[in-house]
Amino acid sequence: MIKVITGNEAAAYGALLSRPAVVCAYPITPASRVVEQISEFYAQGLLKGKFINVESEMEAIGYVIGASSGGVRVFTATSSQGLAWMHEGLHWAAGSRLPIVLVNVNRPIAAPWNLTSDQSDSLSQRDTGWMQFYCESNQEILDSVIQAYRVSESVGLPSMVCLDGVYLSYLAESMEIPDQEKVDEYLPPYKPTFPAGKVTATRYKLWDDSAPEPGGYSVDDYMESRYVLHKLQGRCVDTVLKANEEFKELFGRSYLPVEEYKAEDADVVVVCSGSAVGTCRYVIDRLRERGHKVGLIKLKMFRPFPKGLIRKALARRKKVAVIERDMIPGQCGIFCQEIKWALSTEHQSVPVYGFVSGLGGHDITAKLIEKAILFTVQEDPPEQEVIWLGLEEKKVSDEYDKGTIKIY
Amino acid sequence: MVIAAKLLADAVTKSGCRAQSFAAYGGERRGGRVESYLRISEEEIPLHSKVYEPDYVIIMNESLAQDPAVVSGIKDGGGVLINSPEPPESFPSLGNLSIQTIDANRIAAENGVLLPSGLPVISTTIIGAVAALVPKIGIEELAEAERCFHCGNCDLCENCYIFCPDIAVTFDDKICSFTIDRNLCKGCGICIAECPRNAISWEDGL
Secondary structure, rough: EEEEEEEHHHHHHHOOOOOOOEOOOOOOOOHHHHHHHHHHHHHHHOOOOEEEEHHHHHHHHHHHHHHHHHHOOOEEEEEEEHHHHOHHHHHHHHHHOOOEEEEEOOOOOOOOOOOOOOOOOHHHOOOOOEEEEEEEHHHHHHHHHHHHHHHHHHOOEEEEEEOOOOOOOOOOOEEEOOOOOHHHHHOOOOOOOOOOOOOOOHHHHHHOOOOOOOOOOOOHHHHHHHHHHHHHHHHHHHHHHHHHHHHOOOOOOOOOOOEEEOOOOOEEEEEOOOOHHHHHOOOOHHHHHHHOOOOEEEEEEOOOOOOOHHHHHHHOOOOOOOOEEEOOOOOOHHHHHHHHHHHHHOOOOOOOOEEEEOOHHHOOOOHHHHHHHHHHHOOOOOOOOOOOEEOOOOOHHHOOOOOOOEEO | OOOHHHHHHHHHHHHHOEEEEEEEEEOOOOOOEEEEEEEEEEOOOOOOOOOOOOOEEEOOOOOHHHOHHHHHOOOOOOOOEEEEOOOOOOOHHHOEEEEEEEEHHHHHHHHOOOOOOOOOOOOHHHHHHHHHHHOOOOOOHHHHHHHHHHHHHHHOHHHHHHHOOOOOOEEEEEOEEEEOOOOOOOOOHHHHHHHOOOOOOOOOOO
């Protein structure tokens, strides 16, 4: 069925089709519509099970951790300050290896107050042990929620499906809602591999073949439990690839952790993630028409960082541009830093140009992307780690301008 | 405006095209300036940014036509549709652009398309004119898309609850919906008139 729905509604439909037994979420701009739509599904009788109203995001994550520990499929959604408020629960969920799926609508973290679009919120949770997937379109949001359950329940780690505020959350576009029977075939009812109701500490034993006795890890085994968490990351990429392969067979749509677009013979590639990827595709098409050998690398999966795939995609390039909607104060963007790390371990000397753009909902326009790519093609690698793309002119006093590169 | 763009997106999708609509505004408030965007294509739409070079600009409040920024970036041969009782010639500041006007406020008022406050609903009124202007939008698909907003499903807007003069409409937590207490209901039918989704109907013989 083709429908015109917003990114938030697409996330809600993804949850509906995945048949969670418990949904618990606290509405927050710009993700409120996810929860509202799901509550409508319950009111219409389309979703069975429990929808639990709570007073905060801290409670929401607490409830889904509890329900997931009890052995059922759960769903929650939040954004920005709400995700930050969940922070300690996020560590708990990953440490307990609970296959929770959380939809995060990317919104800036205050101050200053801003309700639009920025990926700093989920990226600041990057070391909690959750898998993270960044979506390009509404179709991808819906499909990613379904795939995330498949992957999470297979590996035994929680997933965060991220979508940009405003540019996806409020944007309505034509997309296909898959049939329930097909989704049921792809995603069978959740069967926990541990006895339902057991406390979470036992999970490590049940998931880790090498643990000696039932009872799993305790206070003294924290380091060993971290070791297991570390080793598990290595399984994630393969699981995602396999889950995607089967998804493609059933639904005809594919979302690779690292996707190359017109990059086969490209000397210069741009790496991008989230809603701006589509705009990058548009720009690459136009630049190709004008004879530039440029391509796009879409990074869908950020955690665990698919460094092998990234190396493969970037190692042979002359130059790499990274355009992203987040930043590390005093350094470059977060994606850029990870990419440099992935390349450095192989002693590669591919120059990486780090562009920070679109913070606080600024539009990453086709024009800006084109300027960034042409800058990368034409200019020598700058000493500066970050190039500011799309700052508004004359809003910041000149005293800050020493040694910065700005592209308006 | 946001709904107008969404309805148009629904309509073109029903005729087999791809569509995309969204809006940009600051904090929600009355009288604020709202921009909403609509993209129509026969292929997938990769772009997820605002529209800077439109084929058509639809101006819902004629005072905005004085601001040159509103039509800046419009493509050559593009068209401007303004909600105004005045003829196109009364907008000389727009230069050589192809301008059309429609008095959506009057049409809405004459046809009783009004908000409870009495203000005319111009969003659903003007999209008829947009359908005439943009070749890819069919009037039949538009009617079908518009019907979705009167589908008979309650969306808990609370109009019935607010407008009932006899406090006969109450919210029932158990069924998560509104019910009518027949001991209090005088049968005035105001709730039926106020329901935007045709979710309430007469029942004879009670």
